[in-house]
Every structure is written in C-alpha cells, then in structure tokens.
Amino acid sequence: MNDNPSVSAPELPLAESADLKEARHARRSRFMKKGIIIALGSGVLYGVYSACLLAATGSGSWIDWYGAGNWYADGVAPALVGGLPFSFLLAILILGALGSGLNDFISSIWMIGKAGVKGKFKDFLRCYKSKPGAVMAVCALIGGPVASTAYLIALTMAGPIATPISALCPAIGAIIGRILFKQKLNFRMVVGILICITATFMIGSTAFSGTEINVHFLIGLLIALISALGWGIEGAVAGFGTSVMDYEISISIRQFTSGVFTLFILTPTLFIIAGHLGLYPSMLIDAFRGPFMAEGASGASFLVLATPLIFFLISGLAAGLSFGFWYKGNSMCGAALGMACNGTFSFWVPFFSFLICGLYLGWGFVNGSLDASTGYVLAPIQWAAAIVMVIGIFLIAVNPLELFKKKKEA
Numbered sequence: 001m002n003d004n005p006s007v008s009a010p011e012l013p014l015a016e017s018a019d020l021k022e023a024r025h026a027r028r029s030r031f032m033k034k035g036i037i038i039a040l041g042s043g044v045l046y047g048v049y050s051a052c053l054l055a056a057t058g059s060g061s062w063i064d065w066y067g068a069g070n071w072y073a074d075g076v077a078p079a080l081v082g083g084l085p086f087s088f089l090l091a092i093l094i095l096g097a098l099g100s101g102l103n104d105f106i107s108s109i110w111m112i113g114k115a116g117v118k119g120k121f122k123d124f125l126r127c128y129k130s131k132p133g134a135v136m137a138v139c140a141l142i143g144g145p146v147a148s149t150a151y152l153i154a155l156t157m158a159g160p161i162a163t164p165i166s167a168l169c170p171a172i173g174a175i176i177g178r179i180l181f182k183q184k185l186n187f188r189m190v191v192g193i194l195i196c197i198t199a200t201f202m203i204g205s206t207a208f209s210g211t212e213i214n215v216h217f218l219i220g221l222l223i224a225l226i227s228a229l230g231w232g233i234e235g236a237v238a239g240f241g242t243s244v245m246d247y248e249i250s251i252s253i254r255q256f257t258s259g260v261f262t263l264f265i266l267t268p269t270l271f272i273i274a275g276h277l278g279l280y281p282s283m284l285i286d287a288f289r290g291p292f293m294a295e296g297a298s299g300a301s302f303l304v305l306a307t308p309l310i311f312f313l314i315s316g317l318a319a320g321l322s323f324g325f326w327y328k329g330n331s332m333c334g335a336a337l338g339m340a341c342n343g344t345f346s347f348w349v350p351f352f353s354f355l356i357c358g359l360y361l362g363w364g365f366v367n368g369s370l371d372a373s374t375g376y377v378l379a380p381i382q383w384a385a386a387i388v389m390v391i392g393i394f395l396i397a398v399n400p401l402e403l404f405k406k407k408k409e410a
Contacts (some may be wrong), residue, residue, distance in 0.1 A: 004149075013193070020068055020147040029349050030331065032333050034332060034335075035328070035329050035330075035331075035332025035333030035337075035338065035339070036329070036338075038141060038294040038328050038332065039325065039326065039330065039332075039333060039337070039338040039341035039342050040329075040341045040342075040344060041325050041329075042321075042322045042324075042325035042326040042329055042341070042342045042345075042359075043322075043324070043341060043342045043343065043344035043345040043347075043348055044296065044344075044345075044348050045318045045319075045322035045325065045348075046318075046319075046322040046326075046342070046345035046348060046355075047324075047345055047348025047349045047351055048314070048315075048318040048348075048352050048354070049103075049315045049318035049319040049322055050163075050315075050345070050349045050352070051353040051355070051356040051357060052311045052314040052315035052318060052356060053099065053103055053311070053315040053319075054155075054353055054356075054357055055093070055311045055356055055357050055361060056099070056308045056311035056312045056315060057085060057099045057143040057152075057308070058286075058357070058361075059290045059306055059307065059308050059311065059361075060286075060288070060289050060290020060291070060307060060308045061283075061286040061287060061289050061290065062095075062099075062308060065091075065283075066094055066231070073175035075236060076149070076375060079262070079316050079352075080127075085274075086274050086276070087274075089359045090270065090273065090274045091154050092354055093149075093153065093270050094267065094270045094271065094274065095152075096149050096150075096152040096153040097145070097149050097263075097266050097267045097270055098150045098267050098283065098284070099152055099161070099174060099287075100145075100149045100151075100152050100246070100262055101259060101262035101263030101264075101265060101266065101267050102261075102287060102312055102318055102370070103148075103163035103259065103312060103315050103316050104144050104148065104255050104258040104259035104262055104263070104316070104319070105255075105259030105262075105263045105316075106259070106312055106313060106315075106316030107259065107315075107316035107317065107319045108252065108255035108256035108258075108260075108320070108322050109257040109316070110255075110316055110317045111251050111252040111255050111324070112124060112252045113254075114248065114320075115193050115231075115248050115249060115252050117215055117237065118248070120246065120248060120249060123246065124252050124253070125251050126249075127245060127246075127253065128253055130149050131334075132244055132245045133238065133245070133253055136245070136250050136253040136254055137253060137254075137257045137258075138237075139234045140232075140234075140239050140252060140255070140256075140257035140258040140261075141225075141257065141258070141261060142221075142230050142233050142234050142270075143230055143231055143233075143234035143254070143257025143258065143323075144254070144255075144257070144259070144261065145258060146226070146227075146230045147226070147227045147228075147229075147230025147231045147234065147261045148172050148258070148262075149262065149266070150223050150224070150225070150226040150227040150230065151166055151224070151227040153220070153223050154166065154220045154221070154223040154224035154226075154227060155220075155224065157217065157219060157220030162220060162221070162223075162224040162227075163345075163346050163349050163350070165221055165225060165228060166225075166227040166228045167225045170355070177230040181261060188395060189337070189395075191395060192392045193392070193397035194392075195388060195389070195391060195392030195395060196343050196389050196392035197343075198248065199346070199347075199388040200343065200346040200385070201391035202381055202382070202384065202385035202388065207276055208330075210392025213396040225249075241245060245272070247324055247327045247328035247331065247395045248324060250324070250327050251257065251320055251323050251327060253322035254327075254333075255319070255320050255323070260330070267280065268280050276380065287308060288307070288308050288309040288312065289307070289308065289309075290306065290307040290309070291307070306361060306380075313321050326342050329341060329342065331341075344386075344389055346389075347380065347385065347386045347389060350378060350382060350393045351378065351382075352356040353376055354376050354377060354378050358370070358376030358377060363376050364376030364377050
C-alpha cells in the first residue's frame with residue numbers, strides 16, 4: 001500500500017477528467033451529426049413543399065387568374081384574363097399572399113394536429129403566451145407574411161432564378177447568428193458557405209436561358225432578396241429560440257401565426273386597397289377548385305390527383321415538417337451550418353418540380369417529349385451543382401485536416 005497519497009491521488013481524477021472530456025466530445029459530435037441530417041432533411045422537404053405549391057397555384061382557377069405564358073417575364077397581366085379587376089402590382093400581391101396564406105394556414109392545422117396527437121396541445125397554448133412563444137410569433141411574421149409572400153411574388157416576377165437568390169439566407173443567417181448569439185463561424189465555414197452559395201447560382205444560371213431581362217424581372221430579383229433577408233433573420237433567431245422550446249411547438253406557433261395573419265389580415269387588406277373586398281370570399285373558395293383530370297404527355301386526358309386542394313394539403317404538410325426540421329437543425333448545429341444544409345433546397349426545388357410538375361402533371365412535355373424550354377427539365381449543370389453543394393456542406397461541418405489526422409492516428 002502506498003503511504004504517500006500525494007503521488008497517486010491526482011492520477012484517478014485526471015483519468016476521469018480525460019474520459020469525461022472524450023465522452024462529452026463524442027456526445028457533442030453525435031448531436032451535431034444528427035442536427036446536420038435533420039437540417040438536410042428540411043431542404044428535401046422544402047423541395048416537395050415548393051413543387052406542390054407551384055402545382056397548386058398552376059391548377060384550377062389559378063390558371064385563369066395567372067393566365068398563360070410567362071407573364072412574369074414580359075410584365076403584362078393577361079390574368080386579368082380571368083376577369084380580376086386589379087392592377088398588375090395588386091394582382092401579384094394578392095395572388096402571392098393568397099397562395100402563401102392558404103399554404104401556411106393548412107400547414108398550421110397539420111402541425112397543431114400532430115402536436116395534439118402527441119399530447120402537446122396544452123403546451124402549444126401555454127408556450128404561445130410565453131416570451132419564447134412571442135419571439136417565435138415575431139419570427140413567423142418575418143418569415144411568413146414577409147419572406148414567404150415575397151418568395152412567391154419573386155417566383156411570379158423573375159421566374160426560377162428567384163430560388164437561388166432566396167437561398168442566400170444561409171449567409172445572412174450565419175452572420176446574424178455570429179453577431180447576436182456568438183455562434184462559431186471560422187474561415188473554413190465561411191469558405192464552405194461561399195461554395196454553397198456558388199452552387200445555388202450554378203443551379204439558377206439555367207433559369208436565365210430565354211428569359212427577357214426587364215424592369216419587372218429585376219424587381220422580382222430584389223423581392224427575392226427580401227425573402228432571403230427575412231428567412232435569414234428567422235433562421236438565426238428561431239433556431240436559438242427552439243433550443244429552449246420543443247421544436248414541434250415552435251413550428252405550430254410559427255405556422256399558425258403566419259397562416260392566420262397572411263390569410264385573414266394581410267390578404268383582405270390588399271383586397272380593400274384594391275377596392276374589391278367582395279371578391280375575397282369567392283376567390284378564397286375558388287382557390288381550391290379544379291378538375292381531377294389532367295392532360296398527359298401524349299395529349300390524352302387521364303385521372304390524376306391534380307386539384308389545387310390536394311396539392312395545398314401536401315405542400316402544407318411538407319412546409320410544416322420542413323420548417324420544423326429547419327428550426328430543430330439550427331438549434332442543434334448552429335444557424336450557419338443548419339442554414340447551409342437547408343440551402344440545398346435550391347437543388348431540391350427544381351428536382352421535385354421536375355418530378356411533380358414536369359412528369360406527373362406533364363408540364364415538362366412539348367409534343368410528347370421532355371423539353372428544357374418548359375423549365376421543368378434538369379440541366380447537367382444542376383446535377384453538378386448538387387455535388388459542389390455537398391462539398392461545401394462537408395467543408396462547413398468537418399475540418400478535413402483533423403479528419404485525416406484522426407485516420408492516421410487510428
């Protein structure tokens with residue numbers, strides 16, 4: 001037995017400290033990786049949401065309201081072929097708010113129902129009245145009526161290029177997260193974010209093909225930047241707030257606040273400004289109407305679920321899950337990394353638009369064959385950009401030098 005405790009006593013605490021440190025590091029690493037997977041899932045679901053919302057607002061009565069052709073490119077308002085007595089500006093504002101509001105309100109029903117099934121409805125009511133709930137409500141007003149409506153309007157005026165422009169939100173969110181919450185943002189992560197942004201513009205560059213550059217197009221790009229700013233603020237603040245609140249409760253608050261405000265306050269206000277409040281109830285009902293029959297690639301009609309109501313139900317569910325994963329991912333791995341992973345939606349939006357709108361609804365076909373001029377056929381550069389984006393995300397998440405060092409030591 002050692003009679004001198006000063007020699008052996010410190011060894012055990014030191015060994016325990018090292019083990020605890022290693023275990024803590026491993027747990028933190030697993031937590032981070034799980035957050036990355038969740039954030040990546042949010043980008044995939046966002047692609048489904050956007051494609052279904054595009055399908056909803058391109059079917060049924062929306063066809064008459066928007067009219068045929070790329071009127072977002074030439075700046076005329078053939079929608080008004082549907083007999084809507086609005087100016088061009090009010091038309092895009094009203095239709096953008098109506099589509100965004102319907103999607104978010106339906107999404108809130110999905111999310112509150114999901115929380116209720118899990119026995120969290122009372123938590124939803126209680127948290128709504130709390131300070132974190134108030135923060136989430138403010139985020140909802142920034143990300144919903146402002147950013148989401150701006151996104152739909154930008155898509156209307158500028159076309160597909162609005163998607164990669166709005167995907168600048170990861171850079172904005174990373175900067176805000178660094179300033180407000182002192183979240184880590186080193187040189188390697190900045191390079192990774194820049195690579196992701198470059199990939200989004202590689203994807204969006206195909207949208208310029210055949211697009212007329214005019215005043216309306218440029219205004220659409222500026223509006224897309226508004227959506228990027230709104231989502232950047234929301235992602236940074238809401239991600240931090242979700243760390244102290246169940247993310248399912250957070251997204252229920254977000255979607256309910258956004259849906260109610262956009263659909264029942266903002267949209268009627270726009271109708272009042274246009275001087276035609278009486279059209280609001282009828283357009284609200286007509287927004288869901290549409291035939292089940294769709295025209296396939298061969299020109300023959302066949303039975304598909306092609307009503308706006310079906311697509312709104314799917315887009316609402318996908319939107320709620322996407323934003324919920326976005327919040328949760330940001331809270332687990334930080335605003336910079338979480339929003340960079342979510343930024344992969346700049347690829348998933350055209351990908352699912354190709355599957356749902358291009359193939360399923362037949363919008364990508366001309367004379368029975370796929371045609372890139374429709375905007376629903378993925379170009380090779382978009383596939384290459386997806387690989388570039390994966391590299392950027394990997395660079396944000398992992399230090400390659402440390403990874404190789406660990407393998408060498410092993």
